[in-house]
Amino acid sequence: MILYTPMSPAEIFPHDTNTLASRQFIVYQGRNMYVEQRGDGSYQLLQLLSTDPQDFLNDTFTPGTILSS
Template identity: 60%
Template structure:
């Protein structure tokens, strides 16, 4: 089976459920984001989920950005 996807292998087949349980889809400032929750309560942006190309040019949606 061939799976064509922009996601990484570990996003599709996580090593354990605990590793994937701290990742969420959230609505932040009107944009859908895929984030990972940190131990200090902040979220780290993993992926911007948008169909608008202009959203990807905005620096505040760069992967790795910390969100409160």
């Protein structure tokens, strides 16, 4: 089987199911994102899902950024 995906093998075949349970897709400031919920209730940006190239030039949406509600 061949998978054509931008996701890493660790995300497709996780070793720990608890890690995937804390990850979700959200809309933040009008942009779709793949995030991981942290213990304090904030979210860490894992991947920005956008078709607008300008979104990727915005430092607010850099992977690893902590998003607060």
